[in-house]
Amino acid sequence: MACADCDVYRAARLHKLGLQPGPWDHVVALAGNPNTGKSTVFNALTGLRQHTGNWPGKTVARAEGGFAYADRRFQLVDLPGTYSLLSTSPDEEIARDFILFGRPDVTVVVADATRLERNLNLVLQVLEITERAVVCLNLVDEAKRHGIQVDERQLARDLGVPVIPTSARFGRGLPELLAAIAEMAARKVSGFGYRLSQEPLAIRSALADLTTRIEQAYPGLPNARWIAMRLLGGDERVAEALRRGELSALAERAARGTEGVLRESSLPAR
DSSP: OOHHHHHHHHHHHHHHTTOOOOSOSEEEEEEEOTTSSHHHHHHHHHTTOEEEEEOTTSSSEEEEEEEEETTEEEEEEEOOOOSOOSOSSHHHHHHHHHHHHSOOSEEEEEEEGGGHHHHHHHHHHHHHHOSOEEEEEEOHHHHHHTTOOOOHHHHHHHHTSOEEEOBGGGTBTHHHHHHHHHHHHTTSSOOOOOOOOOOOHHHHHHHHHHHHHHHHHSTTOTTHHHHHHHHHTTOHHHHHHHHHTHHHHHHHHHHHTOOOOOOOOSSOOO
């Protein structure tokens, strides 16, 4: 598949996922558990330059907006708040499909610093799909009031991706968050996201064999092990992507590093 074809495929895929086309340099997904301040982060970054609707074929609300930073234009997509990406509910299916098939340039995961252990479940699941992630450690002011301190530098080393402490409702940490998003989108930093190394003994052999087969069939696919785990788990959406050739297209784009720019926007940049 030629680079131009990769760009066209990506634009078509994002449109099918409900994204409005625009003159964007980068697409950023915003994920997180409910009640982490994710909407506050979204509003702080996009201001009034946003619009809402529903995801295609769903009654789940969708919000997207735009902002500019360092002479680059970013489209920010607010994914439904979820506790996991196992596709057991419409919200989880939408969030998972957008991160996997939409291939955003950066996925920002908003985590509640007062309940970090609970939030890390989603962070680790995102890192199984993509290493192009930034963790927004929000509500650090609330955590401090409760006597909770998080070593964000150690956490970043453990996770292998940037971790930015913020208090979005007061605007604290947002400049640093913007810088981290821009650096990740421009590939100025390389994510080496943490991947769970242990799996149930009963599936270990099958998982290793299937992962090898997927890697051989789709060289360059960045999440072959996760794909294998979902196939073994009976994930019909991932199986459908395999049958339809979507995984081949994902591998092509990943190998070429082509993340096409969307055009014809109705949203002005901030």
